[in-house]
Amino acid sequence: xKLKVYADRLSQPVRAVIIFCEVNGIEYEEIKVDxxxxxxxxxxxxxxxxxxxLPAIVHGTFKLFESHAILIYLASSFPGVADHWxxxxxxKRSKIHSVxxxxxxxxxxxxxxxxQNSILAPVFRRxxxxxxxxxxxxxxxxxxxxxxSFWLDDNRPFLLGENQPSIADLSLVCDIMQVKLVGETxxxxxxxxxxxxxxxxxxxxxxxxxxxxELHKVLKELKxxxxx
Amino acid sequence: MSQPCRAVIIFCKVNGIDYEEIKVHxxxxxxxxxxxxxxxxxKQLPAIADGRFKLFESHAILIYLACAFPGVADHWxxxxxxKRSKIHSVxxxxxxxxxxxxxxxxFxxxxxxxxxxxLNPQVAAEAEIILSSSLSKLESFWLKGNGRFLLGGNQPSIADLSLVCELMQLEVLDEKDRTxxxxxxxxxxxxxxxxxxxxxxxxxExxxxxxxAKERQQHQRLKAAKNEGGSNMKRPLVSRM
Numbered sequence: 001x002k003l004k005v006y007a008d009r010l011s012q013p014v015r016a017v018i019i020f021c022e023v024n025g026i027e028y029e030e031i032k033v034d035x036x037x038x039x040x041x042x043x044x045x046x047x048x049x050x051x052x053x054l055p056a057i058v059h060g061t062f063k064l065f066e067s068h069a070i071l072i073y074l075a076s077s078f079p080g081v082a083d084h085w086x087x088x089x090x091x092k093r094s095k096i097h098s099v100x101x102x103x104x105x106x107x108x109x110x111x112x113x114x115x116q117n118s119i120l121a122p123v124f125r126r127x128x129x130x131x132x133x134x135x136x137x138x139x140x141x142x143x144x145x146x147x148x149s150f151w152l153d154d155n156r157p158f159l160l161g162e163n164q165p166s167i168a169d170l171s172l173v174c175d176i177m178q179v180k181l182v183g184e185t186x187x188x189x190x191x192x193x194x195x196x197x198x199x200x201x202x203x204x205x206x207x208x209x210x211x212x213x214e215l216h217k218v219l220k221e222l223k224x225x226x227x228x
Numbered sequence: 229m230s231q232p233c234r235a236v237i238i239f240c241k242v243n244g245i246d247y248e249e250i251k252v253h254x255x256x257x258x259x260x261x262x263x264x265x266x267x268x269x270x271k272q273l274p275a276i277a278d279g280r281f282k283l284f285e286s287h288a289i290l291i292y293l294a295c296a297f298p299g300v301a302d303h304w305x306x307x308x309x310x311k312r313s314k315i316h317s318v319x320x321x322x323x324x325x326x327x328x329x330x331x332x333x334x335f336x337x338x339x340x341x342x343x344x345x346x347l348n349p350q351v352a353a354e355a356e357i358i359l360s361s362s363l364s365k366l367e368s369f370w371l372k373g374n375g376r377f378l379l380g381g382n383q384p385s386i387a388d389l390s391l392v393c394e395l396m397q398l399e400v401l402d403e404k405d406r407t408x409x410x411x412x413x414x415x416x417x418x419x420x421x422x423x424x425x426x427x428x429x430x431x432x433e434x435x436x437x438x439x440x441a442k443e444r445q446q447h448q449r450l451k452a453a454k455n456e457g458g459s460n461m462k463r464p465l466v467s468r469m
Contacts, residue, residue: 050369051321062310069316076309090295091281097288102270104323150269 001060003028003074006048008035009218012111013067014055016174020071020167022211024081036123068100071167084164095160099151099168103175107147110140111178119181119226140179140190147172148194157203165207173204180219229254229339229441231331232286233274234434235393239290239386241430243300255343287319290386303383314379318370318387326366326394329359334397337405338445359409366391367413376422384426392423396435399442402449 005021005028007014021028033039033054040052049056049065056065057073064070075086087093113136117129153161158169176197179187191198205212240247252258252273259271268275268284275284278296283289294305306312336352373380377388395416398406410417424431 051365062313064313064317066317066320068320069313072316073309073313076312090292093295094281094283094288094292097291098283098285101285101287101323104320105327108324146270 004031004058005029006031006033006045006054006056006058008033008040008054009215010035010222011054012175012178013171015177015215016167016170017055017057017067017070017074019174019208019211019215020074020085020170022214023208024074024078024085026074026078026081067171068167071171075167082164084162085167087166092160092162096166096168099159100171102146103168103172107140107143107172107175110136110143111175112136113139115178115181119223123226137190140176144176144191144194144197147200148196152196152200154196158200165204169200169204170208173201176201177216177219180216181223183223229437230273231327231393231397232390234396234438235386235389236274236276236286236289236293238393238427238430238434239293239304239389241434242427243293243297243304245293245297245300286390287386290390294386301383303381304386306385311379315385315387318378319390321365321370322387322391322394325358326362326391329355329357329362330394330397331355333359334401338400338402342441356409363409363413363416366419367415371415371419377419377426384423388419388423389427392420395420396438399435399438400445403446 003021003026005014005017007018007030009015009018018028018030020026033045035054039045040054046052048058048063051065053065055067055070056063057070058064059077064073072086075081086096114133116124116126117132117136121128147159151159156163158165159172160166160168176191179190191201237247237249239245252264254273258264259273265271267277267282270284272284274286274289275282276289276292277283278292283292291305294300305315332351333355336348336355338347340347370378375381377384378391379385379387381388395410398409401409
């Protein structure tokens with residue numbers, strides 16, 4: 001009963017799920033669903049996820065979508081996943097739920113609005129939309145500001161004052177990494193004011209390497225392809 | 229008036245969880261005070277404080293209450309990892325779908341003036357598309373099968389409470405808009421009723437504020453319609469002779 005992960009590594013939440021599997025030695029089969037070729041809109045994939053989104057998993061007869069739900073399921077169902085990813089302690093766990101929920105309505109819409117209206121617009125057959133990009137940058141900055149001032153403790157490497165990463169660190173950092181697609185200059189401009197955030201991204205990367213770099217290679221490759 | 233606040237309060241009442249309700253009037257900007265920012269720096273409701281433990285985001289709160297208080301029946305947040313995962317899935321879907329559609333639609337067609345803000349028909353139009361699509365997905369997928377509740381369940385979970393409280397906000401809409409949006413979705417309508425019955429009498433008690441707002445809105449619409457009709461009659465008939 002091998003886990004199947006329906007994936008396109010271009011998708012931030014897909015990367016979070018795959019990095020989690022790799023880091024925790026969870027055996028899985030990656031089934032590519034090409035977003036640029038609209039494979040997520042096929043009737044076959046709708047059988048897996050009627051919302052036509054990635055990631056989705058199938059584990060035996062059990063199907064599941066929404067990356068936070070998937071990460072929690074994997075942390076709870078596979079032996080050998082260290083407690084810090086999704087702690088048993090009800091207080092720590094609740095705080096993780098809190099930041100994951102906050103993410104949906106705050107951070108998540110930032111990077112995706114920026115990249116889909118600029119560099120990824122042609123890939124998804126959309127027009128460039130500088131107004132939407134500006135809106136996305138505002139959303140991102142507001143979210144980064146809250147991470148810098150509230151979610152990250154002064155002296156601890158990960159969210160919520162923790163010394164080790166949780167599924168929340170993985171989910172949020174993978175989302176922010178999408179901004180790499182717009183290039184180093186813009187990345188530095190957008191992330192520049194937030195020193196704790198930059199350090200936290202590095203901490204999460206180090207805690208999950210080499211898988212983090214491996215999964216994020218797709219962004220470098222795509223950027224080069226689109227620039228040529 | 230806040231949908232997620234109602235879900236948390238109904239949950240507490242139904243499960244006999246002792247609590248103190250501290251009113252934070254959004255209409256008076258009380259959520260923007262430095263005092264409240266100490267409780268929740270995101271300046272949103274609901275938020276809870278249980279001893280020294282503070283928490284915000286209603287789904288996180290509902291899960292915490294289900295886990296931390298004894299006597300909460302399993303169906304609200306089952307221990308079974310498969311059932312629980314499906315609840316997480318619909319709660320997550322809710323953020324980017326039903327909530328993202330319903331809340332701005334109701335705000336920008338009806339509620340904004342109550343909070344001294346302008347209505348925004350463009351935002352309302354975009355939100356309506358998301359709301360309609362979400363209602364369709366509820367009807368065809370989340371309420372698939374013969375269960376009385378989401379995910380084929382025969383008893384309610386925190387997901388039912390959260391999503392139904394969101395939909396109750398539609399009560400303040402003009403009746404014709406509400407009928408247009410909800411009318412095609414028979415299972416959704418039945419499910420709202422099922423959730424209401426399963427959490428009676430607390431559901432109606434907690435929703436009194438919305439029903440009062442609904443009455444006020446209807447009254448204002450009638451008044452506006454009468455004034456329009458009245459002024460037409462008062463326009464002088466100009467003789468053509």
